[in-house]
Amino acid sequence: MAFIDDLLANMVLLLVVGIATAVFGFDLWYRTRRGESIDETISSYLNAAFPVGLVILIFALWGEFTWPLPGSYNIVFYDGLTFLGISVLTWWAAHRYSGKFLYAGVVSAVLGILTVYYGAVSYELGLSQEPIVLLALYVMYGLTGLFSLPLGIAIDAYRGSNGKREGMTWILAAFAFLAVIAVLAALVNMALVAPTVSAHLMHPP
Numbered sequence: 001m002a003f004i005d006d007l008l009a010n011m012v013l014l015l016v017v018g019i020a021t022a023v024f025g026f027d028l029w030y031r032t033r034r035g036e037s038i039d040e041t042i043s044s045y046l047n048a049a050f051p052v053g054l055v056i057l058i059f060a061l062w063g064e065f066t067w068p069l070p071g072s073y074n075i076v077f078y079d080g081l082t083f084l085g086i087s088v089l090t091w092w093a094a095h096r097y098s099g100k101f102l103y104a105g106v107v108s109a110v111l112g113i114l115t116v117y118y119g120a121v122s123y124e125l126g127l128s129q130e131p132i133v134l135l136a137l138y139v140m141y142g143l144t145g146l147f148s149l150p151l152g153i154a155i156d157a158y159r160g161s162n163g164k165r166e167g168m169t170w171i172l173a174a175f176a177f178l179a180v181i182a183v184l185a186a187l188v189n190m191a192l193v194a195p196t197v198s199a200h201l202m203h204p205p
Contacts, residue, residue, distance in 0.1 A: 006059055013056050017056070025182060038159070053092065094152075100152070
């Protein structure tokens, strides 16, 4: 079976996840600040993210198993995508089966730390023509995963507060910080997507 380089599609899906996560964080912050329910926001985001996460995981595993070239690029690129796909599906499962988001946050945080480490090692080994941009991409998406842990704790705490206003400051901060990190990740990704589109269309992989 021929190998097809779907890197461009993967990067676009990464961009979608980054933008959607930023909107999710800002929406949580806005509704929490007003003392409104966040259940609809959580449900809407995770139901929309589920098919994206599933496709990312399928693409990632496909790339892992079919990579035909020498070197470790399948590990560098597709391990991180596998981590992201697992994280998205874990959050969806926590919502679908009415579990605590704390545990989804733990999974995302561990995989986020690994993503940052992959980026640092890839930068050190020079496994890219744009090592700084690659490092920034891995760090931003890794931090998004890492700060999913306080996000999960904040969601659980707010949903269990029964409308009480005590302790809202750190919850608002968690939502806002995740949104900012996701925006930065999306911006770095946009810087990579633009030149990749023309390169892939001019020279189909």
